[in-house]
Amino acid sequence: MLQANTHPGNFTYTWTFNGLTNGTYTVSALSGTNGATASDTFTIPCSGQPTPTVPAQTVTPIPADLLAFGPPKLISTPPIVAYQPVQFTVNITNTGEVNVENQFFVDIYLDPTTILTDRIPLTESDGYSAVSGLNGGQSRVITITSPLGFTNNPTTHQVYGMVDSVLQISEVSELNNVTNPLTVLNVTPAATPTPTPNLTGDSEISGVVQVLTSELLTQFRALVTLVDPGAPGSGVVAITQTDAEGLYTFSNIGPAISPSGYTIKACVTIDNNSFFGLRTGINPPTNFANVYMIPGPCS
Numbered sequence: 001m002l003q004a005n006t007h008p009g010n011f012t013y014t015w016t017f018n019g020l021t022n023g024t025y026t027v028s029a030l031s032g033t034n035g036a037t038a039s040d041t042f043t044i045p046c047s048g049q050p051t052p053t054v055p056a057q058t059v060t061p062i063p064a065d066l067l068a069f070g071p072p073k074l075i076s077t078p079p080i081v082a083y084q085p086v087q088f089t090v091n092i093t094n095t096g097e098v099n100v101e102n103q104f105f106v107d108i109y110l111d112p113t114t115i116l117t118d119r120i121p122l123t124e125s126d127g128y129s130a131v132s133g134l135n136g137g138q139s140r141v142i143t144i145t146s147p148l149g150f151t152n153n154p155t156t157h158q159v160y161g162m163v164d165s166v167l168q169i170s171e172v173s174e175l176n177n178v179t180n181p182l183t184v185l186n187v188t189p190a191a192t193p194t195p196t197p198n199l200t201g202d203s204e205i206s207g208v209v210q211v212l213t214s215e216l217l218t219q220f221r222a223l224v225t226l227v228d229p230g231a232p233g234s235g236v237v238a239i240t241q242t243d244a245e246g247l248y249t250f251s252n253i254g255p256a257i258s259p260s261g262y263t264i265k266a267c268v269t270i271d272n273n274s275f276f277g278l279r280t281g282i283n284p285p286t287n288f289a290n291v292y293m294i295p296g297p298c299s
Helices: none
Strands: 023-031 036-044 066-074 086-094 104-110 127-131 139-146 157-163 182-184 203-212 216-218 223-227 236-241 247-253 262-270 273-282 291-295
Touching (some): 066 104, 066 182, 086 157, 104 139, 223 247, 262 291
Parallel strands (some): 127 262
Antiparallel strands (some): 023 036, 104 127, 104 157, 203 216
16 A cells, blocks of 8 residues: 555555566655655566575486497417416496495306396306406406416307496396307317316305405305325316305315315415415315405415
């Protein structure tokens, strides 16, 4: 309501102006024809009122997606001899924005017979390395050794790499984990190794393998070797891997030839660094032959 001192009465009138932007405006009222006016100023937004806040836009980070790109690279020095250890590198990256903070594995496959759209079966793996994690947008070059190398046949070899080979990590896509193949020629033939004899004992040796990195943790897929120092040659009796809880088991074990008992070796590669541990003087049966790995070369 606007009132002027020059007008003897008063009146009320409702008015509306639409489409105004922020600013200060003057509104005037004219009384009849004698020129008497009253005016007032108005500010948009109204003074003393809280400024409306615009909610911050929520940005959802792109989920993790591990990718193995390009074919593996052969880094062993020629000549490449069949049934001898051979080394490769595999390039991996996390194309998402979410960090992968759990351990996963990168595997090498020499002449696999089954190649699916999202994986190669783990039973066809010829070597692997663990990766402790990979931040979003980061890449790594992983070195992997195949301890038994190529066979004599075929003469032309195909080598694949795969990231997250155990399918432990939740990803946007599982269709980009397998690399294109590397073709390897000129592998020198060699004598076929003598297979390890079947075990015929009735005892068992088992235990848990742990690794010391930033803390002591059980290790999945640690390579565990049972050695009899009194046996001919290398003395290797059996080889196995630990399960997801770090547990290994050797079954059908008889007494060791060596009077000192068996030696148990454990090895794993994490982030291109090897960790090794051993126990000596182990006699079956025992379920407590635990092995603790620390940084150092495997032997």
